[in-house]
Amino acid sequence: MSMEDLGFLCLRLAVAAVIVVVTTRLSSFCSKALICLLDSFKLRHIPGPPADSLLLGNTAMKSRPDRHRLFSEWAHKYGPISQRRIMFQHFIQVTDPALIAEALRSRELDKRPLVGGGINNFASPKGYLSLLTSPSNERWKAVRKAVATAFSTANMRAQFPNIRTACAQLVDVLKTVPANDVVDMDSALCRESLDVIGMVGFGQDLGATRSLASSDESGQAMEATAAAMLEADRRITDPLRMRKFWRKDVREGKLATQRFHGVMKGLLAGMRRERPVESSIAAHLLDIKDPDTGKPLEDARLLPEISILFMAGFETTGHTAAWTLYSVSQNPKVEAKIVEELRSNGLLATPEKPTPRPIEWDDIQKLTYLNAVIKESMRMYPAGGVATFRTPKGTKDVVLGGGRLVVPPGVGLHMPITAVHHSKDLWEEPEVFKPERFFEDGVEDAKGTPQVNGRTPARFMPFSMGGRDCVGQTLAKLNLATTLAQLYGSFTFKLAEEMGGPEGVRAAERTSITLACTKGMKMHVVPRVPS
Numbered sequence: 001m002s003m004e005d006l007g008f009l010c011l012r013l014a015v016a017a018v019i020v021v022v023t024t025r026l027s028s029f030c031s032k033a034l035i036c037l038l039d040s041f042k043l044r045h046i047p048g049p050p051a052d053s054l055l056l057g058n059t060a061m062k063s064r065p066d067r068h069r070l071f072s073e074w075a076h077k078y079g080p081i082s083q084r085r086i087m088f089q090h091f092i093q094v095t096d097p098a099l100i101a102e103a104l105r106s107r108e109l110d111k112r113p114l115v116g117g118g119i120n121n122f123a124s125p126k127g128y129l130s131l132l133t134s135p136s137n138e139r140w141k142a143v144r145k146a147v148a149t150a151f152s153t154a155n156m157r158a159q160f161p162n163i164r165t166a167c168a169q170l171v172d173v174l175k176t177v178p179a180n181d182v183v184d185m186d187s188a189l190c191r192e193s194l195d196v197i198g199m200v201g202f203g204q205d206l207g208a209t210r211s212l213a214s215s216d217e218s219g220q221a222m223e224a225t226a227a228a229m230l231e232a233d234r235r236i237t238d239p240l241r242m243r244k245f246w247r248k249d250v251r252e253g254k255l256a257t258q259r260f261h262g263v264m265k266g267l268l269a270g271m272r273r274e275r276p277v278e279s280s281i282a283a284h285l286l287d288i289k290d291p292d293t294g295k296p297l298e299d300a301r302l303l304p305e306i307s308i309l310f311m312a313g314f315e316t317t318g319h320t321a322a323w324t325l326y327s328v329s330q331n332p333k334v335e336a337k338i339v340e341e342l343r344s345n346g347l348l349a350t351p352e353k354p355t356p357r358p359i360e361w362d363d364i365q366k367l368t369y370l371n372a373v374i375k376e377s378m379r380m381y382p383a384g385g386v387a388t389f390r391t392p393k394g395t396k397d398v399v400l401g402g403g404r405l406v407v408p409p410g411v412g413l414h415m416p417i418t419a420v421h422h423s424k425d426l427w428e429e430p431e432v433f434k435p436e437r438f439f440e441d442g443v444e445d446a447k448g449t450p451q452v453n454g455r456t457p458a459r460f461m462p463f464s465m466g467g468r469d470c471v472g473q474t475l476a477k478l479n480l481a482t483t484l485a486q487l488y489g490s491f492t493f494k495l496a497e498e499m500g501g502p503e504g505v506r507a508a509e510r511t512s513i514t515l516a517c518t519k520g521m522k523m524h525v526v527p528r529v530p531s
């Protein structure tokens, strides 16, 4: 064959390859468009915001960092069942407590693997599914059972000294802050939560809190985790991001993710070297049997399960604590009641006793007012606020509420917690911070709504509900109460001027994987007893 023939053959092959790729893409595009049209027809009776663009659908979401507020606005305007579309994907938004209760307990609805793309690559280099992102299959069941046992009350009680130590480290660091300095309490509390998960879960202090006061190398765990999480969030908002290799921020995000994997691999190596204490999460993870092989989980499978506990737990708990400090700083009467409760329990710094006694396990349930404050803060600012999504498992429509709602296969069912917690139909004065409401009988129930499985559906659901609710909520509640009791025992917190008051904070609300304030939570930390 001459060179000319060879060149001609190559050209023909290249043209054929381009035609195959274009035809495949075009046919996939057409079939998605067709399914989307059919879904539009099936959902035509459900109200919803008009599409901002024919092809892209409801793009308004992209320009609203405070997406959680947009979901509330839609619920207010279009009612408890509304619909929207992002490109070819239809979503039904539901804020009706009875429908949510039924949906979150339905065996016909499940999580869809695709939703967790960015999260899976955050969790491990192989992008395996994890406890948070997997559908409810046999592997998920095995991991969920082990992790839920790790978070049992008995294990949390055994681990309580670790939680207290992590909180005490934060108190010690804050004591060194000069009087007029401003501290980003959101970052400080996220660090503390990261250390709590490291210590309670894996018997290792990652030094994130300590690194606030020093340039301790080990504290880089926080930077690595936060940067990797930011990258995961960016990948969720932009599914094509990983292909944009020419962009500097994409390359940096990839490196951050690798650094985070390095920290997680370090924890895994520690677990393999020496058997962790039995009350730790690590010991429970090591005992899981892989349903496919009947053998313990391999490292590649353990890694995403370890990572996801940090991802699901550190920002959610840290932001919740920061939102609580903010809410209390705006309500002096609430703070006075917290102080009185701490004083009557011997947990308040006084001139006679500038260092209050250490908090004990039995104190937690006695702090009824502080616990109500935390609940009210989680009602107003549920850190997992835009979870929860489900999709029909099979190829049939899923019927809920005796026919009130029909979810076609492939359509996403979205139950935004924030919109439920801020609904004027469900709560009196939802925008007012009133911890006292949590002393009313049955306050967490949506009274007057039809019962589901003989129970009144909930209107308070910061940890979601049903079989996929938050597996780490015992630790979260314990850490929040312990930390806030120790913080308020020694300090009072004033919002820094640079936050721009409540308006500035409101304008900086942002929903990504968690609900945060883009400015952090800059505060003056004032000791109760000047040293």
Ligand code: HEM
Binding pocket: 131, 132, 133, 144, 197, 308, 309, 310, 312, 313, 314, 316, 317, 320, 382, 383, 384, 385, 387, 388, 389, 462, 463, 464, 467, 468, 469, 470, 471, 472, 473, 475, 476
């Ligand atoms: C205030 C703190 C927390 C809040 C508000 C919160 C909220 C939530 C919510 C709403 C979900 C459901 C997500 C969904 O449906 O997709 C969830 C799931 C989960 N949370 Fe939490 N969480 C918190 C703390 C924690 C902690 C401390 C851990 C572990 C260290 C944790 C681990 C998980 C895991 C692994 C799941 C997935 C469970 C499953 O699907 O089986 N969370 N959390």
